Amino acid sequence: MTQTLIHRRQQSPTRGNSLANGDHLDRPTFHRLYEDTPESFRAELIGGIVYVASPVSRQHSNATATFTGWLVNYRAMTPGVKSPTDGTVLLGEFDEVQPDCMLYVLPQFGGRLCYQDKYLAGGPELVCEVATTSAAIDLHRKLKSYQQAGVLEYLVLTTDPAELFWFHRVDGKFERLDLPRDGTFKSAIFPGLWLNVEAIISDDTRAVLATLQRGLADESHAKFVAELESRRTS
Template identity: 45%
Template sequence: MSTSTKPIAAPAIPILENGDRLSRAEFERRYAAMPAARAELIEGIVYMASPVRFAQHGEPHAEFIIWLGNYKVATPGLRIGDNASVRLDLDNEPQPDICLFLDPERGGQAGISEDGYIEGAPELVAEVASSSVSIDLGPKLDAYRRNGVREYLVWRVLDGAFDWFVLREERFEPLSPDSEGILKSLVFPGLWLDPTALLAADMPRVLAVLNQGVASPEHAAFVERLRGASA
């Protein structure tokens, strides 16, 4: 007597897998069916997140948020996102660690779609990376540059280094610190950072330098400009 084995039914919506080459629409369809997953579409290729370690990612990520979040509180008209998917173009939907952007009503270049996604390039994107060989400094950097992210920050934890890129003539160039070693945003006046203090986890110093920036005449003028744009 012969027996037959029933074929295993394929899932109604295929799961995402590392290396899949998908359109953005198909990526979103599959991603929506996997609520426990974290994935990005970079240059048409799917990248699935690995387990997140505390010292290598979780803690630096939180310290990034503390710094940028304090700036956001002091500056009207800003939006901040943590791990929010961004529709950059038809081949790229990254999920950056943090993004900071102006409200479109105040001249921002990114907005929120009807279905709740960020659409367009946030003015500033921040990523926590393991090292210089990370995707964050490879194809993702190219996608951010090409789509007009104006400032791109990468904390390379294992390298003990911090990169701050600014977009100039369609190229990312390193932002130079001032004579005291302070990095000062060209897009968000008053967003100041002591990278040495950040890498040393000296958050009181990080916030003290930020507070100096927020108290600067440049930041006051920026706030007035944003309030005027809203009016």
């Protein structure tokens, strides 16, 4: 999600039902105010601070579409997982975010998330963010919030400079993975979810999906699908 921080307010807002960049709020207050905003309004609460979304750039929207296609194709071949985009996630007491893309295991298949009213609550297994002007937020404040919420894998694609960051949870903390020699990251949480780094950076959707198809054909994916089915409770 593209964001800009204009100013920091040290008090809760006194402007009635409104949200502004820099407001310091707890999640219940933010959520109540956010639900009263127009559908076109986008904001997140990260570490207790409100960030209102900036206009979305062409580079950001194109990269998000490629990430979305990657995850949707994986979901299509993996019963028991979902890949929503720009959906509200209630992370914790001071965090309510809308990841560009995410992938999670459904609760009835042993997933970690739960449902709170019409929203997801908790840390998704995997989150993807595209960072243009928001690189500092996605790689620092938001990274910390996702880490605290228990997210297992966190991907950030920056567009200036063009670079992919893949973080994996180790002993409760994110560690950035080194780029493999073959240029392909392979998810440790979702077997078969392979990502061609050069292709995602250059927005080569065909190459991204071709690499994913090789991952889906790997025997590890078939084993994961069987494992998910064995966990199914309904």
